[in-house]
Amino acid sequence: MKTYLDCLPCFMNQIVRVGRLLKLPEADCLAMLREFAGRFDDFELDDPPPKTAMILYDMISRYSGSKDPFKAIKRESTEKALALYPNLKKRVELTTAPLSLAAKFAVAGNVIDFGVASQFDLAVEIDRVVDDGAFGHWQEESFFKALEKAEWLLYLGDNTGETVMDRLFIETIAKETGTPVTYVVRESPIINDAILEDALAAGLDGCAEIVSSGCSAPGTVLDLCSPQFLNSFHSAPLIVSKGQGNYETLSGVNAPIFFFLKAKCPVIADHLGVQLGDLVLTKGE
Amino acid sequence: MKTYLDCLPCFMNQIVRVGRLLKLPEADCLAMLREFAGRFDDFELDDPPPKTAMILYDMISRYSGSKDPFKAIKRESTEKALALYPNLKKRVELTTAPLSLAAKFAVAGNVIDFGVASQFDLAVEIDRVVDDGAFGHWQEESFFKALEKAEWLLYLGDNTGETVMDRLFIETIAKETGTPVTYVVRESPIINDAILEDALAAGLDGCAEIVSSGCSAPGTVLDLCSPQFLNSFHSAPLIVSKGQGNYETLSGVNAPIFFFLKAKCPVIADHLGVQLGDLVLTKGE
Numbered sequence: 001m002k003t004y005l006d007c008l009p010c011f012m013n014q015i016v017r018v019g020r021l022l023k024l025p026e027a028d029c030l031a032m033l034r035e036f037a038g039r040f041d042d043f044e045l046d047d048p049p050p051k052t053a054m055i056l057y058d059m060i061s062r063y064s065g066s067k068d069p070f071k072a073i074k075r076e077s078t079e080k081a082l083a084l085y086p087n088l089k090k091r092v093e094l095t096t097a098p099l100s101l102a103a104k105f106a107v108a109g110n111v112i113d114f115g116v117a118s119q120f121d122l123a124v125e126i127d128r129v130v131d132d133g134a135f136g137h138w139q140e141e142s143f144f145k146a147l148e149k150a151e152w153l154l155y156l157g158d159n160t161g162e163t164v165m166d167r168l169f170i171e172t173i174a175k176e177t178g179t180p181v182t183y184v185v186r187e188s189p190i191i192n193d194a195i196l197e198d199a200l201a202a203g204l205d206g207c208a209e210i211v212s213s214g215c216s217a218p219g220t221v222l223d224l225c226s227p228q229f230l231n232s233f234h235s236a237p238l239i240v241s242k243g244q245g246n247y248e249t250l251s252g253v254n255a256p257i258f259f260f261l262k263a264k265c266p267v268i269a270d271h272l273g274v275q276l277g278d279l280v281l282t283k284g285e
Numbered sequence: 286m287k288t289y290l291d292c293l294p295c296f297m298n299q300i301v302r303v304g305r306l307l308k309l310p311e312a313d314c315l316a317m318l319r320e321f322a323g324r325f326d327d328f329e330l331d332d333p334p335p336k337t338a339m340i341l342y343d344m345i346s347r348y349s350g351s352k353d354p355f356k357a358i359k360r361e362s363t364e365k366a367l368a369l370y371p372n373l374k375k376r377v378e379l380t381t382a383p384l385s386l387a388a389k390f391a392v393a394g395n396v397i398d399f400g401v402a403s404q405f406d407l408a409v410e411i412d413r414v415v416d417d418g419a420f421g422h423w424q425e426e427s428f429f430k431a432l433e434k435a436e437w438l439l440y441l442g443d444n445t446g447e448t449v450m451d452r453l454f455i456e457t458i459a460k461e462t463g464t465p466v467t468y469v470v471r472e473s474p475i476i477n478d479a480i481l482e483d484a485l486a487a488g489l490d491g492c493a494e495i496v497s498s499g500c501s502a503p504g505t506v507l508d509l510c511s512p513q514f515l516n517s518f519h520s521a522p523l524i525v526s527k528g529q530g531n532y533e534t535l536s537g538v539n540a541p542i543f544f545f546l547k548a549k550c551p552v553i554a555d556h557l558g559v560q561l562g563d564l565v566l567t568k569g570e
Contacts, residue, residue, distance in 0.1 A: 005301045005304075005311060005314050005315060005318065006298075006301055008297060008301075008318050009294045009295075009297035009298040009300075009301060009318075010294075012293060012294035012297055013291075013294040015294075016290045016291055016293075016294060019290075026290060026330075029290050030290060030330065033290065033293050033294075033325060034325045034326055037322035037323070037325035038322070038323075038325070038326075040318060040319045040322035040323070041319055041323075045311075045315065
């Protein structure tokens, strides 16, 4: 997906929101806005937004004096999600459609996203999904059919905390279809996206092989990924892509991808042809 | 009111929204975003936002090749509001509290604002106000008391179209208290703010003396106003200030001002201590 005009003001908004979340002084936030504005001539609309976001979050790291400024927030997200895990697991065990419910939980977990909005309530969101979730392009039948045939599954993770719902979904896949799963994390810290240590904290090593994409964007920019990952990506019989960042970088790519995400921004909702806030499970073109 | 960090991304958003509203090519919108970003170092948080907005809308004028790019939109707003006028006038005549209802219509008219959002429905908004409007700091009693004592009233207009509701309010004032009114417009076109010709099109010359503030910001920046206007402003026994732009530039000014506005942006709602969307009639400090 290209960068839309709307994305440029949104980047500026992210600076303000994330600067406040990280409790940076107002003068630093203003300095960041000015520094980022000074680079506007370099940004190309042909690039997917996560490529530009790398520049933005590198800057935030520098101002916050930390290579992983979201570390504490990520830890908290994982703890909150792990506290919900036993109850969610029980619900999946008790339902007659465990794969379907676990898939919904996995997409509901995508509400955790500090790049898009700072406020969310995971438990509320998950209940909302089960009770009256709004689904757009919810092609689970098609995905489950592909899953039955696939020898293995490449699963591109997104946010920390959401990782716990990914784990439950992958455990359910293991139980129902026995498909082996390779779980992909970012190469290095970017926003609250899951890196190796975050995937381990969520317990994903018990149900999947964990690998890095080699890319540090908040998405999967193929030309920034490692040869090793690209080899897996291009040979994978089936790919789950979680979240907006992965969608922004992989929509339009010719691969057997299903996108699992919550449409949290109007540009992506439009691009997908769904309503803002919809939960989406859709096959790539 | 100072410029908040949030205002800077909001300016960028306005470029995108207004660029589309005026049907400018995407390349021009991108060029405007880049040009405006290139001036970020010049913007001071101590300035009220409408001062920076002058720079923004000067740029939009230049790209659109028109000194009054909102001319057609303003004409349409006036026509729509004039079509509603007979019905609103009848409702004011039939109520037992004509000043109160006309004041509410005048604030409801403030929904017309292309700088903040492109979508509104004036008739719906006006009915919403009467049926279940959310009012914040609605100090009409205090205003009406001041009105009874005041020898004349200085009325600072805001958007075109809203001018028609201002006219109805001023006609009602003339009928109920007989207070003479001087109606103030911007010196030259800026967004859809009312200039002299827009006030005339709304029929305000039948009930008020129309003068210019001498200022072309979308607000009343006192150090950019004409000496003639400043003389009126400083001698006025009572001032009505319509809309966010006038609030942003006059809140904190020591003068007998009542602010009439719809809180359309979260920063202003916070600053006022009201909910976003609230209709406000509040005395200046």
